[in-house]
Amino acid sequence: MTSAGTSVVHARAPGKINVFLKVGAVLEDGYHDLATAYQAVSLFEEVRATPASDFSVEFSGSIDTSGLATDGSNLAIKAARALARKTGYRGGVHLEIEKNVPIAGGMGGGSADAAATLLACDALWATGATKDELLAIAAELGADVPFSFTGGTAIGTGRGDRLSPALAKGKFQWVLALADFGMSTPGVFQELDRHRDRHAQDIYPAQHQPSVDANVLQALRAGDPHMLADALHNDLQAPALHLAPGLGKVLQLGEENGALAGILSGSGPTVAFLVADADSALELQVALSASRLRVVRATGPVHGARLI
Ligand code: C5P
Numbered sequence: 508m509t510s511a512g513t514s515v516v517h518a519r520a521p522g523k524i525n526v527f528l529k530v531g532a533v534l535e536d537g538y539h540d541l542a543t544a545y546q547a548v549s550l551f552e553e554v555r556a557t558p559a560s561d562f563s564v565e566f567s568g569s570i571d572t573s574g575l576a577t578d579g580s581n582l583a584i585k586a587a588r589a590l591a592r593k594t595g596y597r598g599g600v601h602l603e604i605e606k607n608v609p610i611a612g613g614m615g616g617g618s619a620d621a622a623a624t625l626l627a628c629d630a631l632w633a634t635g636a637t638k639d640e641l642l643a644i645a646a647e648l649g650a651d652v653p654f655s656f657t658g659g660t661a662i663g664t665g666r667g668d669r670l671s672p673a674l675a676k677g678k679f680q681w682v683l684a685l686a687d688f689g690m691s692t693p694g695v696f697q698e699l700d701r702h703r704d705r706h707a708q709d710i711y712p713a714q715h716q717p718s719v720d721a722n723v724l725q726a727l728r729a730g731d732p733h734m735l736a737d738a739l740h741n742d743l744q745a746p747a748l749h750l751a752p753g754l755g756k757v758l759q760l761g762e763e764n765g766a767l768a769g770i771l772s773g774s775g776p777t778v779a780f781l782v783a784d785a786d787s788a789l790e791l792q793v794a795l796s797a798s799r800l801r802v803v804r805a806t807g808p809v810h811g812a813r814l815i
Pocket residue numbers: 537538539540541648649650651665666667692693694696
C-alpha cells in the first residue's frame with residue numbers, strides 16, 4: 508500500500524521483438540493494418556513513481572538518455588496524464604525511469620515506459636481501474652503499449668493493439684546489435700508506402716487483411732529456435748534498409764557468425780539475431796563486439812508490466 512507524500516511505487520515493463528510483422532493497407536486514421544507476432548524480451552524499463560502536485564519525469568539507465576524529451580510530449584507523462592484524466596485523479600506524479608531498452612530502436616522502449624507508468628500510477632493513486640480500462644488507455648497511447656502491458660507472446664492485429672495470446676514453449680535466445688542512431692517509426696512506414704506506390708503494388712487492398720503465418724505459430728508452440736529462424740519475417744526490414752543501408756552489413760555479419768537468422772526489430776534500427784543456445788549467443792556477442800557494434804543479449808518470452 509502507498510500513502511501520499513512518502514511512498515514510491517516501482518513497476519517494470521519489457522521491450523519486445525516482432526518475430527513476424529506483415530503490414531497491410533493504410534487505415535482511415537493513417538495507421539497501417541498489420542499482423543504481428545510479439546515476443547516480450549528480458550530488457551526492462553524500471554519506473555518509480557512518487558506523489559507530486561504536477562507531472563514530471565527524469566531518466567537514468569544503461570543507455571544514453573540525454574536526448575529524451577521530459578516535457579508533456581514524453582509518452583510516460585502522457586500515460587500518467589491519461590490515467591489521471593480517465594479516473595478523475597486530481598494530483599500528479601514524479602516518474603524516475605531507468606531505461607534498458609534501446610531508444611528509438613524498434614524494441615518498444617517508449618511503449619514499455621508508458622505501460623509501466625500506467626501500472627505504477629494506478630497503484631500509487633489507488634484508482635481502482637480494471638485491467639481492461641488500463642488496456643484501453645494503453646491502446647490510445649500507442650500501438651505497442653498494450654503488448655508491453657500483457658507481455659509473453661501474442662499476436663497483434665489492427666494497429667498492433669488488438670491482442671490475442673499465442674502459445675509458446677521454452678525460452679528463445681537473442682543477441683541484439685544496437686545502432687548508434689535512432690529511426691523514426693512513421694518514417695519507415697512512409698518509406699514502405701513510397702516503395703509500394705513506386706512499384707504500383709496495390710497488394711493490400713482494404714479487404715485484404717494480413718495474417719501471421721502458421722509456421723510462426725508452430726515454431727513458437729514448439730519452442731524450436733531453428734523453426735522460428737526459418738519463419739522470421741518483417742515487412743519493415745526492406746524500407747528500413749533502404750533508409751539505413753549499413754544495417755545490411757550488420758545482418759550479414761551476424762549470419763556469418765553463428766546466428767540462425769537475423770531480423771530488423773520492429774521499425775529498427777536494432778537488429779535481432781536468433782541463436783540456438785547460450786554458447787552461440789556468447790560467440791556471436793564476441794564477434795559483433797569485435798566489429799565495434801554495441802551488443803546486448805536477451806531472452807524471451809518474459810512477463811509483461813508488473814509491480815515490483
Ligand atoms: O502507435 P505508435 O506511436 O507506436 O506509432 C508510431 C507511428 O508508426 C504512427 O504514428 C504511424 O505513423 C506508424 N504506425 C503505422 N501503423 C501501425 C503502427 C504504427 O503506420 N500499425
